[in-house]
Amino acid sequence: MRESLGHSPYSVWTVNPRYTSQTCHICGERGIRVQNATSKTKKKGGEHFYCEKCDSHFHADINAARNIIHVQSRSSVVPGRTA
Numbered sequence: 001m002r003e004s005l006g007h008s009p010y011s012v013w014t015v016n017p018r019y020t021s022q023t024c025h026i027c028g029e030r031g032i033r034v035q036n037a038t039s040k041t042k043k044k045g046g047e048h049f050y051c052e053k054c055d056s057h058f059h060a061d062i063n064a065a066r067n068i069i070h071v072q073s074r075s076s077v078v079p080g081r082t083a
Contacts, residue, residue: 025066
């Protein structure tokens, strides 16, 4: 992807995806993957995320995306390097 951008004004940010779908983007605590948006029972590979600390439910992919955006927005991140 980086090569295909060439000399365009856009940047590629590389972020380590580890735990992005298992960490609450609101409070930062590790939560659990669950079956659906109302479940509080752990299910490995579940599509949804539940944070026991702040009692929040999110689709795991949305939660991961928000965590990645949060990492990217920190000023210490350098384009092209893993955060």
